[in-house]
Amino acid sequence: MLTEENVMRIxxxxxxxxxxxxxxxxxxxxxxxxxxxxxxIDEIIRKHxxxxxxxxxxxxxxxxxxxxxxxxxxxxxxxxxSEYPLRITGEGRPALKFTxxxxxxxxxxQGRAREIFKKLYRxxxxxxxxxxxxxxxxxxGFKFTRLRLSSATTRWGSCSARGTVSLTWRLILAPPEIxxxxxxxxxxxxxxxNHSRAFWxxxxxxxxxxxxxxxxxxKYGFFLNL
Numbered sequence: 687m688l689t690e691e692n693v694m695r696i697x698x699x700x701x702x703x704x705x706x707x708x709x710x711x712x713x714x715x716x717x718x719x720x721x722x723x724x725x726x727i728d729e730i731i732r733k734h735x736x737x738x739x740x741x742x743x744x745x746x747x748x749x750x751x752x753x754x755x756x757x758x759x760x761x762x763x764x765x766x767x768s769e770y771p772l773r774i775t776g777e778g779r780p781a782l783k784f785t786x787x788x789x790x791x792x793x794x795x796q797g798r799a800r801e802i803f804k805k806l807y808r809x810x811x812x813x814x815x816x817x818x819x820x821x822x823x824x825x826x827g828f829k830f831t832r833l834r835l836s837s838a839t840t841r842w843g844s845c846s847a848r849g850t851v852s853l854t855w856r857l858i859l860a861p862p863e864i865x866x867x868x869x870x871x872x873x874x875x876x877x878x879x880n881h882s883r884a885f886w887x888x889x890x891x892x893x894x895x896x897x898x899x900x901x902x903x904x905k906y907g908f909f910l911n912l
Contacts, residue, residue: 696727699880704730708741709840710748710908717881748908755912757799763789764910766814767861782806800912804855811835811858819851819869826892828873839911842868842903845875859910860903867899 696716704727705717718727731738755761762769765784772789774796781795782802795802812835819833831849838844838854845851851872857865870893878885889896 696724698722701880701882705881706731706734706738708738708745710745711840712742712745712749713840714738714742745908752908752911755800755803757791757796757803763803764859766858767864784810803912807858808835808837808855811853811855814858815853815865815869818865819853819873822866822869823873826870826873828876830873830876842907843872845872847879849876851876856910860907864899864902867893867896867903870896 696718698718698720701717701719704719704722707715707717709715714731716727716731755763757772759772759774761772763772764770770784770788772791774793775790776793778792778794780792782789782791782799782805784790784806789803791799791802815835816833819830822828823830829849830845830851832851834850834852836844836852836854838852839856841854842857843851843853851869853868853872857868860868871889874885874888874892878888893899
């Protein structure tokens with residue numbers, strides 16, 4: 687149901703049109719031109735109410751399907767788009783490791799498993815994303831200042847005015863081709879700051895099937911979590 691509480695934030699920029707988005711948390715994000723009045727925004731929301739409520743219902747359905755991990759023997763965990771089982775061991779160290787075939791967690795650390803998994807994911811994500819961002823930047827002729835790893839839950843990435851690319855560690859759970867899309871998306875922002883037609887043309891020039899990957903994130907991104 688569409689209520690005032692569904693509006694997470696209004697993001698204003700130099701764009702000429704209004705964009706509506708419902709994220710996986712069931713929050714409505716409105717992207718609007720700098721000078722567009724709140725009354726005009728409210729009218730646009732009213733006109734698109736049916737579409738918004740449909741998207742809110744879809745987001746709620748995805749949330750109900752998501753089952754938080756229990757960190758028990760045999761539980762499956764994502765790694766670059768594939769699922770791998772968890773094995774509990776009596777060994778004390780390391781607390782957690784990924785062998786390429788399974789995750790191995792020390793029983794003595796099982797009570798802190800979520801925290802330990804996040805640490806492992808963050809460490810591996812930083813290495814993978816740093817290398818892949820450099821590779822894609824060189825391959826496609828982009829320049830960025832540095833890469834920063836984030837813990838964002840509502841954004842996959844961002845690019846600052848100074849060229850700092852930020853990517854969430856959760857991307858290490860996604861298939862490599864999806865990661866590439868997010869990286870190309872943020873690298874494109876080093877040239878085109880807004881989501882203008884020129885921006886999307888630039889993304890498409892380097893990733894012709896970006897729409898399919900963008901849709902994948904909208905449908906399945908909610909599951910890239912613990």
